[in-house]
Structure formats: C-alpha cells, structure tokens
Amino acid sequence: MMDEDFNKLPSGLGEFFRSLGVRSIDSTFDQLRDLANRQLSLGSSGHYESHAPKRWEDSLIEGLVKTGDRVLDLGCGDGELLVRLVYRCGAEVQGIETNEDLVIRCIERGVPVCHDDLEQMLSILPDRSFDIAVMENTLQTLVHPLDALRGMLRVARIGVVSFPNFAHWSVRLTFGLGGRMPVTSSLPYTWYDTPNIHLCSINDFTDWVVADDVEVLESWVLVEGKVEKFNGDDHNKTAEQAMFVIKGKDSMPAGEDR
Amino acid sequence: MVFGDEFNKLSDDFVDRRQWRYDPPESLTSVGVTYARRVELTSPSNPFPLERGGVLESLVVEYETYGELSSDGSNAILVTHALSGDAHAAGWDGEARRRDRQWRLRRPGWWDGMIGPGKPLDTNRFFIICANVIGSCYGTTGPASINPATGRPYGLRFPEVTVGDWVCMEATLLDRLGIDQLYAVCGGSLGGQQALEWALRFPDRVGKCLVLASGPKLPTQGVGFNAVGRHAILHDPYFRGGDYYGQAEQPRNGLAVARMLAHITYQSGKQMDSRFGRKLQEESMKKGWYEVEYAVESYLNYKGRAFVERFDANSYLYMTKAMDHYDAAAAWGGGDLLQACKRVKAEMLVAAFSTDWLYPPEESSLFVKALLANRIPVTYVKIDTIYGHDAFLLEVERVGRMLRAFLLSPMPSRRTQAQYNEGSL
Incomplete structure (x- = not known):
C-alpha cells in the first residue's frame, strides 16, 4: 500500500x-x-530558475550544451555548473577537482567527479571521449597551461576556456602607476597567496590561438559586469574576463600535439 | 631518558585507545549484538558449480544482516569482505563464546565504524548483508569443512575457488533472501574485487558499485607478496600437505609469517615510522642479540600470533590464490579492460589511497580511464593518507564521509541515459 x-x-x-x-x-x-x-x-524548470548562476560564464555555457552532450569540467569546484547542466540541459557530466572538501560536495550533489590533478587526469583521458570540455577560471593556475589546453582539445570536440584579463586597464593602472602587484575584482589575491601562476591577457591568448592554429568558434568578454561579444583590440583594455569557445583543427592528427 | 620513554608510552596508549574507541553494543550508533545465520545453498540434486571446474555437493554460507529490508526490496546493500574478513561486519557477536571465537569478545565487526544507525552505511535506511565467502574459515564451506564424500576435512582437496564463484554464491544467497536489485555493493581490497565483479557479472542487479583500495587485477608486486606468504605456509613442517586438522602440531609458524609479511604490505612506511619509529622493546636486554629488539618486531609477532588463533592456513592459500587469479579484463574483455568495462551499468565509485602498496592510485587511475573511455560517469577519490592499504578500514571518518555522500547522492547523470531503467530506481 x-x-x-x-x-x-x-x-x-x-x-x-x-x-x-x-x-x-x-x-x-x-x-x-x-x-x-x-x-x-509552477513549471517544469521553475524551481531552478530562482537560482542565478554565480559566474557569468555559466549561463553562456548552458547555451552551448545540448541534450545528451557529455561535458567535462576541469576544476569543477563544488559542481555547481555541472548540476545546472544536468538538470537544465540534460547533459552527461564528469568533473575533475583536486580539493577534497569540494569533491565531497560534488558527490553529495550527485556529480560524478574525479579527485585528481586535472593535468594528470587530462593526460590519461582517451581522445574525443567528451563533447565539451570546460575550464572556468582555472587556466592561469596550471603548471603547464598550454599542455592542458591542447589536452582539452584532444579529449573533447570543443573546449570552453575562461580567464581573467591581465591587460585590463585597472591592472595596468595599479601596476604601471601604483607600482604594486594588481589586486582587482577579477584578480582578488595578494602576491603571496595567489594561486595564479600563469596569467595572460586576451591578446596573449589570441596569439596562442593563431600560433597553434586553433579555431575560435565564439568568444565573449565581461566589460564592467556586462557580457559582450569579443571584437578586437579594445576589449584587451576594457574586459575584465574573457571566455573563448575553441576547437582543434580536425586535420591535426591526435598525438601530434606538441 | 626515563621520563621521555614513559611519556611516549603513555601518549601512545592514549592515541591507541582513542583510535580504537569501539561502540559498545548498547550504543545508539551500534547495531548491537548480532547473530550470524547459516543457510545451505545446495541440495543433492542441485550442487554448486565452480568456475575452475568441479562442484560443491554441499555449500553452507554464513551471513549476517543489519537493518530492515524495505517492502519493495530497494534498500539492500551487499558488503563484501576482504582476505581475513568474515560475515561479522558490524556489532558484537552474540555467539562468540559458544562458537569459540574468543577474539570477537574484544572487538566488534570489522567495519563497525561504517555500519550502524546513523553511520555512513546507515542501518536505519539500508538493509545490509555481509556473507562469508567460499573457502574462508568463518562458517561458510571451506577447506576445514567436512568433505561429505570422505567424512574427513577437505584440506587441499577442496576445489579451487574464484572471486567469480563468490559473487555467484552471493547472488544465490540474495535470491534466497528475495532480493533482486542491490541498491549498492561495497567492498575494499579483495572485497572490492567482488564488488567490481558484481558490476560486471550482474550489471542489471547493481545500482551503485563502490570499489575501495582495489582494482580489476592485483598488480604484480601484490602477487609476489602473496607468493611469499603461501611459500611460508606450504613449507611449514607441520603443514603435511594440508592435512593438519586434528593434529597436535599445526602450521602455526608458516601462517604467522604469512600474516606478518601481509601486515607490512597493508601499512605504509610512514605509518610504521610514526607508530613505532626505532623504539626498542623493554626486555630487549634480557634476550640474545637475535631476539625481538624493536617495538615493530614485537608488534608484528603479536599480529602473527593473533592471526593464527583465528585463521586457517588452507583458507589463506585458497583466498590469496583467488585474489591473484582475479583479472576482470581477461574474464570480461578478452584481456582488454576497456572492453570489459563496457558491461558496467552501475554508478561507480573508485577510492584509492596514496600510500597503498597493493593497489596504488596509479593502477586505479588506469581503471578510471577505462570506465571514462566507455562514457561511464565515475567518481574517483584519491585519499591522501599514511595508513596504506588498510586505510579503507582505518580512515573511518574520511572514507565514511565519502561513502555516505555517494550512497545518498541522487546521481542525476545516469538518469538521462536510456539504458537506465527508471522503474528500478
């Protein structure tokens, strides 16, 4: 009964x-x-509507993911993005995170997560095992960022990467005129406790894109709290953060990454 | 420095007592006093077939259960035990004295920290089953049992058993109990091999599969360790080809040596350093120079002696052989682990421990890779610990936190897959 x-x-x-x-x-x-x-x-998704994403990239990424897509989040934190992708987009997800407490949060939320160094994990993942690989605000903390970017394009069809823009005017101002390591809203750390070891500007990133013959499918920047389509040089000064959707050239045979 | 030594000894005792603080049977978080049950799974017309040939005419299985099965039978968790484990996973054995299992008077079941009301494997919520495997010596038919054909103990005439046999035995037992679907199967070490075998052999019967400190095969180093242990037993003068039952002299030394070596492999160098260091045994001056000198020696001696009291040398041979032989890739993928992992439908949790000699994290990550390559979502946890292989038993808090989270997690990702039958959830 x-x-x-x-x-x-x-x-x-x-x-x-x-x-x-x-x-x-x-x-x-x-x-x-x-x-x-x-x-x-109230509606099929009414319940989740009330939770606004914490990061500006999340809603853009939601727009990229289609039902049934397999999404890998490199440095997934507490799994917030992945939970959204599961419930709102019907994606299959997999996270990678190094912090044990955050891993437990992911498990509690039901997000499958690998507790391992993401650079090590990327090296063992098979080619094209995911549709989309996401790396939110993590690139600048990696020891070998280029290997990670190439690894990302190897294991997934497309990669989504976001990072703080080190050429933003406020950074230039505090360093150029103030003479001190920049502490801004996108770079909230002091020089001695920052996890960021490989910072770059948007121009640096686009230089790599050209040098490595990577295709940029879409790109957005965050300018004074507003999301804009990335268009050219001006954003290198005005954008606080940037997000690129990139795709490796299919002609590039797997394994010939470096 | 008398003061220093005294102090060390006292603080050591304190640490030990803190670490081994058991839940008494009357505690609200203990499953209390337990009584094992025994069931015969065979009948004269229906013997139990074994993978490596032969049948068991008579198979009695000892098992324990904790908690209550829900009306739809959806809350059953099978806990699988390791090499020296038994069906007594939690609580205090009510028959310890009667069945001459004195060691159980001093301590609760082997996973008491995990199983109980409000504990990670919550008996308020789940129905937990643990069965002693074939070939062991804790109530299930094994080499010490009486061979119905001869009326004497089997000894080495007992047929060879495998992890697959154990899983089939467990499945038969669950059929008897009226359980079709397992909410989860969970085990560490040799028990982890069983859990994995469950996910491969009966993919439709397992909801969640938790593999702790284990993997699809025992790496070569572990096979080597097991070989040394078996060598010590087989070459004990009192072993007598396995027919030592009822004799005055038993192969005690061989079994003790096997256990001492095994015990070292279950720990890590760091742990032994921090626990014993180069501390000397107190009476070391009274004996010859070759006698027990260091604290760690005396500890290992004690472990060896204690093990002999509660384990059967023949069982040790059968169990370690089953552990060595287990190879998921060969059994289900023709040698290819990727192919084998295709079969998995359960939600997987793989836990590895940083200082584990037997199943090091590098091996586990290969297994995780094989699962991910098959688009199976995996939760993989690498726990940084000094406890080595035994961490799955000792790191109760950290492992427990993870098990609790995983067992209760909704795992929404799998629900989107067509293969996942929503009705069974």
Whole structure:
C-alpha cells in the first residue's frame, strides 16, 4: 500500500521522498505531497530558475550544451555548473577537482567527479571521449597551461576556456602607476597567496590561438559586469574576463600535439 | 631518558585507545549484538558449480544482516569482505563464546565504524548483508569443512575457488533472501574485487558499485607478496600437505609469517615510522642479540600470533590464490579492460589511497580511464593518507564521509541515459 501512495506522486518525487526517509504512513506525508505538487505546478524548470548562476560564464555555457552532450569540467569546484547542466540541459557530466572538501560536495550533489590533478587526469583521458570540455577560471593556475589546453582539445570536440584579463586597464593602472602587484575584482589575491601562476591577457591568448592554429568558434568578454561579444583590440583594455569557445583543427592528427 | 620513554608510552596508549574507541553494543550508533545465520545453498540434486571446474555437493554460507529490508526490496546493500574478513561486519557477536571465537569478545565487526544507525552505511535506511565467502574459515564451506564424500576435512582437496564463484554464491544467497536489485555493493581490497565483479557479472542487479583500495587485477608486486606468504605456509613442517586438522602440531609458524609479511604490505612506511619509529622493546636486554629488539618486531609477532588463533592456513592459500587469479579484463574483455568495462551499468565509485602498496592510485587511475573511455560517469577519490592499504578500514571518518555522500547522492547523470531503467530506481 505504501507503493501505491508513492506512485501517485509525480515521477522522481517518490524517490526523493524515500531518500529523505519519508514514508507514506508518516503524518506529514500528505502535506509534503501537496507542497511538492504546488511547487512543481509552477513549471517544469521553475524551481531552478530562482537560482542565478554565480559566474557569468555559466549561463553562456548552458547555451552551448545540448541534450545528451557529455561535458567535462576541469576544476569543477563544488559542481555547481555541472548540476545546472544536468538538470537544465540534460547533459552527461564528469568533473575533475583536486580539493577534497569540494569533491565531497560534488558527490553529495550527485556529480560524478574525479579527485585528481586535472593535468594528470587530462593526460590519461582517451581522445574525443567528451563533447565539451570546460575550464572556468582555472587556466592561469596550471603548471603547464598550454599542455592542458591542447589536452582539452584532444579529449573533447570543443573546449570552453575562461580567464581573467591581465591587460585590463585597472591592472595596468595599479601596476604601471601604483607600482604594486594588481589586486582587482577579477584578480582578488595578494602576491603571496595567489594561486595564479600563469596569467595572460586576451591578446596573449589570441596569439596562442593563431600560433597553434586553433579555431575560435565564439568568444565573449565581461566589460564592467556586462557580457559582450569579443571584437578586437579594445576589449584587451576594457574586459575584465574573457571566455573563448575553441576547437582543434580536425586535420591535426591526435598525438601530434606538441 | 626515563621520563621521555614513559611519556611516549603513555601518549601512545592514549592515541591507541582513542583510535580504537569501539561502540559498545548498547550504543545508539551500534547495531548491537548480532547473530550470524547459516543457510545451505545446495541440495543433492542441485550442487554448486565452480568456475575452475568441479562442484560443491554441499555449500553452507554464513551471513549476517543489519537493518530492515524495505517492502519493495530497494534498500539492500551487499558488503563484501576482504582476505581475513568474515560475515561479522558490524556489532558484537552474540555467539562468540559458544562458537569459540574468543577474539570477537574484544572487538566488534570489522567495519563497525561504517555500519550502524546513523553511520555512513546507515542501518536505519539500508538493509545490509555481509556473507562469508567460499573457502574462508568463518562458517561458510571451506577447506576445514567436512568433505561429505570422505567424512574427513577437505584440506587441499577442496576445489579451487574464484572471486567469480563468490559473487555467484552471493547472488544465490540474495535470491534466497528475495532480493533482486542491490541498491549498492561495497567492498575494499579483495572485497572490492567482488564488488567490481558484481558490476560486471550482474550489471542489471547493481545500482551503485563502490570499489575501495582495489582494482580489476592485483598488480604484480601484490602477487609476489602473496607468493611469499603461501611459500611460508606450504613449507611449514607441520603443514603435511594440508592435512593438519586434528593434529597436535599445526602450521602455526608458516601462517604467522604469512600474516606478518601481509601486515607490512597493508601499512605504509610512514605509518610504521610514526607508530613505532626505532623504539626498542623493554626486555630487549634480557634476550640474545637475535631476539625481538624493536617495538615493530614485537608488534608484528603479536599480529602473527593473533592471526593464527583465528585463521586457517588452507583458507589463506585458497583466498590469496583467488585474489591473484582475479583479472576482470581477461574474464570480461578478452584481456582488454576497456572492453570489459563496457558491461558496467552501475554508478561507480573508485577510492584509492596514496600510500597503498597493493593497489596504488596509479593502477586505479588506469581503471578510471577505462570506465571514462566507455562514457561511464565515475567518481574517483584519491585519499591522501599514511595508513596504506588498510586505510579503507582505518580512515573511518574520511572514507565514511565519502561513502555516505555517494550512497545518498541522487546521481542525476545516469538518469538521462536510456539504458537506465527508471522503474528500478
């Protein structure tokens, strides 16, 4: 009889209740069911709409992911982006993260995550095993950033990479005129506790894109808190952060990366 | 420095007591006093077939369960034990005295820190089953059992067993218990091999598969260690080709040596350093120069002696052989691990420990790679620890946190896959 009661619930909800330890004989069961039904009737994705993404890149990445895509997040943190991609885009996801506490958060959220150094992990992943590889604000912390970028394009069809722009005017100002290591909203660390070891500017990145013969599919920048399409030199001064969607040239045989 | 030594000894005792603080049976987080059950899985017309040939005419399995099975049978977790483990995974054995298992009076089941009300494998929520495997010596049919054909103990005439046999035995047991789907199967070391074999052999019956400090095969170094252990047993003068049952002299030394070596491989150098250092044994002056001198020697001696009291030398041979033989790639992929991993449908958790000699993290990452190459989402955790291979038993808090999170996680990623039958969830 317990099952019958659970079967009346919308799909997924019965399982959710069970995972909370709720039984149909509990006194609160009816109230909970009504509450859940009311919440669900707001619309299929109404519940998640109320959570705005923490990072500006997240909503753009959502636009890139199609149902059934397999997404790899390099440095996935607490798995927030991946959870969004699962629920909103129907993606299959896999995260990589080095911090043990964040890994546990990912596991709790149900995001499959590998607790390992992402550069090491990238080296063992097979070619083209993912559709999209994402690296949000992580590039500048890597020991071998170019190897990671090339690895990304090897394991995934397209790569999404975002980084703070070291040529932003505020950086130039604090360093050029102030004479001190820049501390800005995109680079909030002091010189002694920063994880950033390989910072670059947008121009530096586009130079690499040309040198490595990488195709840029799309590119956005964050200018004074607003997202704009990247167009040329001016953004190198005005953009705080940048995000590029890149694709390796298919003619490049796998393994001939370096 | 008398003061220094005294101080060290006291603080050491303190650490030990803190570390081995057991839940008493009356504790709210203990499963309490447990009573093992035994069931015969064979009948005269229905013997149990074995992978490497032969059948068992009579197969009795000892198992324990904790918690309650839900009405739809969806909350069953199978816990698989390691080499020297048994069905007594949690709580205090109510029959320890009667069945002459004195060592169980002093301590609870081997995974008591993990299994119990409110613990990571929460018995308020899950129905947990642990069965002693074939060939072991804790109630399930093994080399010490009576051979019905001769009326004497099997000894080395007991047929060779494999991890696959154990999994089949567990599956038969679950059939008996009326459990079709496992919510999860979970094990460490040799138990991890069983968990993985479950995911490969019965992919549709396993929801989540947790493989701790284990992998698709035992790396060569581990095979070497096992070989030394078996050599010590086989060359003990009292071994008598395995027919030592009922004799006054038992192959105690061989088994103790095997255990001492194995115990070293279960730990890490760092741990031994921090626990014993180069501390000397107190009575070292009274004996000859070749006698026990260092604290670590006396500790290993103690471990060896204690193991002899509770384990059977023949079982040690059968169990280590099964461990050596296990090769998931050969069994399910014709030698190709990638091919074998295609079979997996369960949600996988692989945990490796940084100082593990037997299943080092590098081996685990190869396994993870094979799973990822098959587009199977994997949770892989590499735990930085000094406890070596035994960390899956000792790092209760960190491993527990991870197990709890994984067992309760919704794993939404798999639900998007067509192969995943939503009705079974």
